[in-house]
Amino acid sequence: MLRRLIAGAAVLAAALTTLATTPAAAADAPLRELAEARGRYLGTAVTAGKLTGGYADLAAAQFNSITPGNEMKWGSVEPTRGTYDWTGADRVVAFAEAHGQRVRGHTLVWHSQLPSWVSGGTWTADRLRTLMTDHITAQAGRYKGRIDHWDVVNEPLNEDGTLRQSVFGATLGESYIADAFRAARAADPAAKLYLNDYSTDGVGAKSDGMYALVKRLLAQGVPVDGVGFQAHLVLGQVPASLETNLRRFAELGVDVAITELDIRMTLPATDAKLAQQKADYASVLRACLAVTRCAGVTVWGFTDSDSWIPDFFPGQGAATPYDESLAPKPARAGIAETLAPVTPPSPGVCSVTYAVTSQWTGGFTAQVTLRNTGTAALNGWTVRWSQPAGQRVTQAWNAAVTQTGAEVTAANLSYNATVPPGGSVSFGFNGAWSGTNPPPAAFTCG
Secondary structure, three states, X not given: OOOOEOOOOOEEEEEEOOOEEOOHHHHHOOHHHHHHHXXXXXXXXXXXXXXXXXXXXXXXXXXXXXXXXXXXXXXHHOOEOOEOOOHHHXXXXXXXXXXXXXXXXXXXXXXXXXXXXXHOOOOOHHHHHHHHHHHHHHHHHHOOOOOOEEEEEEOOEOOOOOEOOOHHHHHHOOHHHHHHHHHHHHHOOOXXXXXXXXXXXXXXXXXXXXXXXXXXXXXXXXXXXXXXXOOEEEXXXXXXXXXXXXHHHHOOOOEEEEEEEEEEEEOOOOHHHHHHHHHHHHHHHHHHHHOOOEEEEEEOOOEHHHOOHHHHOOOEEOOOOEOOOOXXXXXXXXXXXXXXXXXXXXXXXXXXXXXXXXXXXXXEEEEEEEEEOOOOOEEOOEEEEEOOOOOEEEEEEOOEEEEEOOEEEEEOOHHHOEEOOOOEEEEEEXXXXXXXXXXXXXXXXX
């Protein structure tokens, strides 16, 4: 059993410039502008036939990325062999271009929503590979230079992380994935090419399988630019390891993105459930913001009237940021508040004390106290420091704490954002260390 040692001498005070969130009016700003200011996109899936009236107005005003919900799937664009229908896909792409939005092409190869002539056919490996690459060439080639990201292969894995035995997996094995990416690169060289799947959001068997698959593909020189995490989540069940999971993929040298976010609840919706949903949406956005290579977040339909959830999960729904009447829900505010920019007030309005309150072999607990030394209230705060000896934050309370390399950022939570003149706020964290555990040299914000 490890013996805990109290280390009362490790106390450090430092002058600090703090960040205050913009006024509450920032929550009313278009989400797309807030996302752009944070270097991310905020997208939504849309239904082409609904792109009129208030639905179209909201889609255009609030989102800077558009994904066709169904219009680019193989069964939609080539329902009969050799006969293409680009009507819906063309409409979505034209809408995006008219409103300065990027397009996520979804999807080139998927085991579902295939035309029956593909799913029900009897194919040799060579013939199926040719059909698949011909389809990719036709579709990606049609929209060459107009698509920001392609979901090249969608949902290739089983729940245990093994290859799904779809018509493609069963006939071609894993090689179909590499072939699909190479065909997509040849057809649309400027687009980012993604693998996309569900239930890979947190660290687990399926995400481990995806991680291993991406490593194998990269080792073969396959042009995988990014990995998409669908994030079809259940209320109150955002994976605790979401940020860690995104980061480990990013460290492979690929971009990551949340591609199909919705958070469903058992109906009816209540104020308590909607408040939890708001917190859950904010948690997902924070995870993306914490990982430099997270390109953005896409919600899978922005209004409950356009959500797939009730059809597949009877008795559940209310999964999106807007209700069926296009009115914003608390989730929309959660997104806006998380993306809201921060602006620095005058320097020297805060001080910080740092204390290691408990230390043991390989671990420690620290408390950080921020004091408002200015004459005006702080309406939001962020504290940043660098861990000097490779220490890692493993758990935190009373602040949203993220770490990239040695750099640590702690931001206020909703209940402790305001610090009056002369007031203070404290938060704590557990950390891991080896060798030595010196305190940070200074605290800053930015």
